[in-house]
Amino acid sequence: MTPPANDETNGVDNTISALNDSKEYKHYDYSMVNPRNYDDITKVVQSIIAQVGEDKAKSDIVQGHAGKLIFGTIHGKKVICQAGRFHPYEHKMDLALCAMPIRVMDQLGVRTLIVTNAAGGVNKSFHYGDLMLIKDQIFLPGLAGFSPLVGEHDKRYGGPRFVSMHECFDKDLRVLTKDIANRMSMRLMEGVYVMSGGPQYETPAEVRLYHAVGADALGMSTCHEVVVAKQCLMKVNHLEVIDAANKQGGKGVDLISALVKELPPPMSKQETAKLWGY
């Protein structure tokens, strides 16, 4: 999957019109972004209905990231999986473009999004390889004006102009995930994720800064995807692996699979809008 050279609106339209030719791509309720490598995704997806995009797993852009949308089922639920993501530092900090797949998922009906990533630990009680559930985010590029919502508000995609970021990681889904992890006897941390623009890693002084402002883990992705998902009135749940994606992939994948099995039926946009007071 290559991001289009034109703006993100055309990218969504072009992708949807290409997909709309086939009924296989219609009416998906759930979506997953970036179980980091393609093998992990194929372990979770029990039946693959269709795939679009290139497998860039061996590219040198971001090691281990494929470039595919996979349409399939997990425990009978229809799920779109985005294998690999667009990082802002790969695309001149065009955050709207990088979050474009979320708008595509929205247009295909997705109401619940599960996002994953790999991150560095800031919280000193975290161990290499731990899993963390995100309860809140600090979107540093967004604070500096690099938001995916900057620019014209395209009403065709609905959603509010001014998006509330309260409870941006759905509380009920977090409670469910913790309960499942507990039943599976899995160590699951919970904390705040901070996103920098990257791609340079952080200095020790920057880690101290992030710690001082309440961050538990840091990375260079995700927050712009969550902002767009919130504008699209999706419920979001987010899991990350502390700096050991490949070592820990199996455990995260097991948890995601168990979570999808127990996900409640998705709420409609109208229901979510009412719940969130729009």
Ligand SMILES: O=P(O)(O)O[C@H]1O[C@H](CO)[C@@H](O)[C@H]1O
């Ligand atoms: O967040 P994901 O996509 O897992 O990628 C993480 O890994 C890369 C650094 O190794 C950065 O892009 C960081 O954000």
